[in-house]
Amino acid sequence: MTATASTAAASAATAAASTTTAARTAPQAPAGGPLPVLGRDVRVPLVTGGETTYAALDYAASAPALQRVWDDVAAYAPYYGSVHRGAGHLSQLSTDLFENSRETVARFLGCRPEDEVVFTRSTTDSLNLLACALPAGAHVYVFETEHHAALLPWHRRAGVTVTYLDAPRSPQQAVTTLADALAAAPKGAGPALVCVTGASNVTGEIWPVRELAATAHAHGARIVLDAAQLAPHHPVDVAELDVDWVAFSGHKLYAPFGSGVLAGRADWLREAEPYLAGGGASRTVTRRPDGGVAVEWHTSEARHEAGSPNVIGVHAIASACRALTEAGFDTLVARERTLVARVREGLAGIPGVRVLGLFGPDTPRVGVLSFTVEGWQSSHFAAALSAEYGIGVRDGLFCAHPLVRTLLGSEPQAPGECGAEESGAAGGTLHAVRVSFGAGTPDEHVERFLRAVRELVTEGARWSYRTQEGRCVPVTAA
Numbered sequence: 001m002t003a004t005a006s007t008a009a010a011s012a013a014t015a016a017a018s019t020t021t022a023a024r025t026a027p028q029a030p031a032g033g034p035l036p037v038l039g040r041d042v043r044v045p046l047v048t049g050g051e052t053t054y055a056a057l058d059y060a061a062s063a064p065a066l067q068r069v070w071d072d073v074a075a076y077a078p079y080y081g082s083v084h085r086g087a088g089h090l091s092q093l094s095t096d097l098f099e100n101s102r103e104t105v106a107r108f109l110g111c112r113p114e115d116e117v118v119f120t121r122s123t124t125d126s127l128n129l130l131a132c133a134l135p136a137g138a139h140v141y142v143f144e145t146e147h148h149a150a151l152l153p154w155h156r157r158a159g160v161t162v163t164y165l166d167a168p169r170s171p172q173q174a175v176t177t178l179a180d181a182l183a184a185a186p187k188g189a190g191p192a193l194v195c196v197t198g199a200s201n202v203t204g205e206i207w208p209v210r211e212l213a214a215t216a217h218a219h220g221a222r223i224v225l226d227a228a229q230l231a232p233h234h235p236v237d238v239a240e241l242d243v244d245w246v247a248f249s250g251h252k253l254y255a256p257f258g259s260g261v262l263a264g265r266a267d268w269l270r271e272a273e274p275y276l277a278g279g280g281a282s283r284t285v286t287r288r289p290d291g292g293v294a295v296e297w298h299t300s301e302a303r304h305e306a307g308s309p310n311v312i313g314v315h316a317i318a319s320a321c322r323a324l325t326e327a328g329f330d331t332l333v334a335r336e337r338t339l340v341a342r343v344r345e346g347l348a349g350i351p352g353v354r355v356l357g358l359f360g361p362d363t364p365r366v367g368v369l370s371f372t373v374e375g376w377q378s379s380h381f382a383a384a385l386s387a388e389y390g391i392g393v394r395d396g397l398f399c400a401h402p403l404v405r406t407l408l409g410s411e412p413q414a415p416g417e418c419g420a421e422e423s424g425a426a427g428g429t430l431h432a433v434r435v436s437f438g439a440g441t442p443d444e445h446v447e448r449f450l451r452a453v454r455e456l457v458t459e460g461a462r463w464s465y466r467t468q469e470g471r472c473v474p475v476t477a478a
């Protein structure tokens, strides 16, 4: 590399790491308005003719990338190099970028000085990693209302027992349910872990994390916070909440490049077998006299990061953390509250629409709401929102089957033939529709959504739909 290229690489990577490049080039959001995201001008066809800009209202599944994140990734991409391995200049730059990202994420999460930040693929990956790191004989407590990523990793570990707690109907009941379950544990039982969500991916309701953490600790248990839906919408402060670990995904935090985070206490992680065996996790590997191999594993974060790390994904997460912090969570939370209130008020005025909630209407929520519409199957309703209004929402059970079953008061079943409900052949709502939004959502998307729901409910769909491979799709000419 020439001196000029080398200097350019160094300054570009440093700039990318400090985000000053992107801060200069990315369009700034008007105060109190949406943050610029990719795809905001994408136009989609309408089945009824013409086209419209796409209204992405499925943030709870995956949020669009912040423009700022994309700019930071683009600024770094030419200087991409192997992390931790290479002797070359770009490898060293990339390694610095990767390791600096840990500090950025730790600051974003308000971690304690002794906490570790392990980079994973996603929240699912982070919670599975923690499940693998549970000490022998551990007992896990988890509410049945959790996303499957938080519900399912634990019981597969040999020697680990799991108590599934019934759905509470208020934040206070969540705390007493947990306290009762922990108090009922036999004296001298093994280590205990509580896993709890910060905000529900179905109702958007915010859970009483600080109180649950205090309850867990009062009974000698630890607690992991599933912040997949909380972190993109609300500040998360590990030290202040006093949780032992927190997990979240980049793709829900406006950084859809395949990385996630598990941050928190180091001891269980350092004592556990590496999550994946391979290069990066191993410090030295030697042949033993008996013909086998002896491995000395790392005792830092690297222990659970075997293989070549996703430096672009990690850089993107760090960029998103900086962007949200600089935008100011107070402003973001205040604006999102206004949008939530507008959606709740708008849906409340439409006959036959029922917004799902566990804790009651006064519970604070992030921008995630699920609802049913009398006489409509959710797949039909969601398909009409997409095909006739250019609005992307989600329908189904949202990987939280026990919770949706509780909320709907029925056993979820496969939907019938879509569109048939209007002719009386099918009925009942066995699934729900979910609308979700966040820092990049313009007011117009919310207004279009409310208008669309009202029109569909009062006037019906303007198009015919049929079921194709399990999905409801508009009928089009062959």
Ligand code: PLP
Pocket: 060, 061, 122, 123, 124, 125, 147, 149, 150, 197, 199, 200, 201, 226, 228, 229, 249, 251
């Ligand atoms: N936890 C919650 C509350 C979620 O909403 C999700 C995804 O929707 C997950 C965990 C799993 O996240 P990921 O699919 O990124 O692993």
